[in-house]
Structures are given as structure tokens and as C-alpha cells.
Amino acid sequence: MNRLAFDPQRLAPLVDALVAQGWFVGEAFIDAELCQALFAEVSQLAELDALAAAGIGRGSEHHLRRDIRGDAIHWLDRDSLAQRRYLAAMSELQQSLNQALYLGLFEFEAHFAHYPPGSFYKTHVDSFQGRANRVVSTVLYLNPGWPADGGGEMAIYASQDSQREVARVRPEAGTFACFLSETVPHEVLPTRLPRASIAGWFRRNASLGGRIDPAR
Numbered sequence: 001m002n003r004l005a006f007d008p009q010r011l012a013p014l015v016d017a018l019v020a021q022g023w024f025v026g027e028a029f030i031d032a033e034l035c036q037a038l039f040a041e042v043s044q045l046a047e048l049d050a051l052a053a054a055g056i057g058r059g060s061e062h063h064l065r066r067d068i069r070g071d072a073i074h075w076l077d078r079d080s081l082a083q084r085r086y087l088a089a090m091s092e093l094q095q096s097l098n099q100a101l102y103l104g105l106f107e108f109e110a111h112f113a114h115y116p117p118g119s120f121y122k123t124h125v126d127s128f129q130g131r132a133n134r135v136v137s138t139v140l141y142l143n144p145g146w147p148a149d150g151g152g153e154m155a156i157y158a159s160q161d162s163q164r165e166v167a168r169v170r171p172e173a174g175t176f177a178c179f180l181s182e183t184v185p186h187e188v189l190p191t192r193l194p195r196a197s198i199a200g201w202f203r204r205n206a207s208l209g210g211r212i213d214p215a216r
């Protein structure tokens, strides 16, 4: 379980796509065995009712809006071998992004997400307004054998035009998406089946009025 969870040869095309179009999607990108372990972990958390309803906004502005987003989450806490292996892979990706793009990324935060049937996440960008904290967003999908009529795709929209869809991503286990957090609008379309993923963000150091701005 110690080897890198993705093929390093796929890094160059990922970086090129981020530069050229602001987003990348790779199928069978993350090791299947690792995806299985992560899927088992989030499924168990859902079964135990150990996930928390996700909100929007941060700090005191954080509130639930089921009309905007309907997932339940659990922040990765390095509690399992699978989590640690995934975080090691993201750390490798962070180094490549920093070397190639001088992004100065210094931290990665991520949570499991579980979307019950009928839930969705309306079109948004991931970086909160006025805070250049999240720089690159990542999503790893965890459901094996996602059916064509399962819904729950992620729609990616053009940077300058959130009406123009440029990609639609089926949430199949192993598929990995990443995109620029501040400029790429995206949406989770209503899912018909329980949908499991890990959403994560590479962050840059940011401070607010002299206070450091912690992750999450």
C-alpha cells in the first residue's frame, strides 16, 4: 500500500490541461484498490450516521442551505491507511504543481462527501469571495460501476461564462478531477443513487487582517 496511488506519467498532461483550460479530468487515475478502501470507509461513516450536513460559507458565515447543497461530509483526519495514502498522493501532486506553476501551494484540506439520492450542489466556485485561499480544487470519485442513468455528474462551465458547459464528469470510482478554484464554475447534478467522493483543496497561505486564516 505504500506505492504512489497514481501513475507519475499522468502528471504532465494534468499540469498542461490546468494551464491550457483551467481544468483536468482523468479516468482510472487513482489506484482501484485505494478507491475501494476509501469507498468502504465513507460508506461505513454514512451507515453509522457519522457524517455532518455540509454548509456554505466559512466561520460565522457558515450555514446550511439544502436548496444549494445536499451532501454530508467528514473531514479527512489521517485516521486510516487509505486516507494517509490518498493524502500522500495529493502531496506528490502539490509538489508537481508548485514546481511547474509556481503556485506556492502549502496545504491540502479534504473531506469525504456523501450525496443521498435526490441531492445536488448548485453551480458555484470554490474560493470564497475576497479570500484567495483555495487555489486548486480536486475531486476523487468513489462509486464503482456508476450507471449511465445514475445522474450525479459534475458539470464544468467555462471560466467567463457559467452558462456554457465544457465538460460533464461521471462520478465513477478512480476518476479524478481538478480545476482552478477561483475561476471554474461547476455543479453537481441531482444524483439518483448515493454518491461518494473526496473533495479537496490546495491552499495558499492567506491572512486576514493580521490573523492567519486556518484551513476549512
Ligand SMILES: O=C(O)CCC(=O)C(=O)O
Pocket (backbone or CB within 6 Å): 113, 121, 126, 139, 153, 154, 186, 187, 188, 197, 199
Ligand atoms: O463532487 C463533485 O463533483 C464536486 C463537489 C464540489 O463542487 C464541492 O464540494 O465544492
Ligand SMILES: [Fe+2]
Pocket (backbone or CB within 6 Å): 124, 125, 126, 137, 186
Ligand atoms: Fe465545488
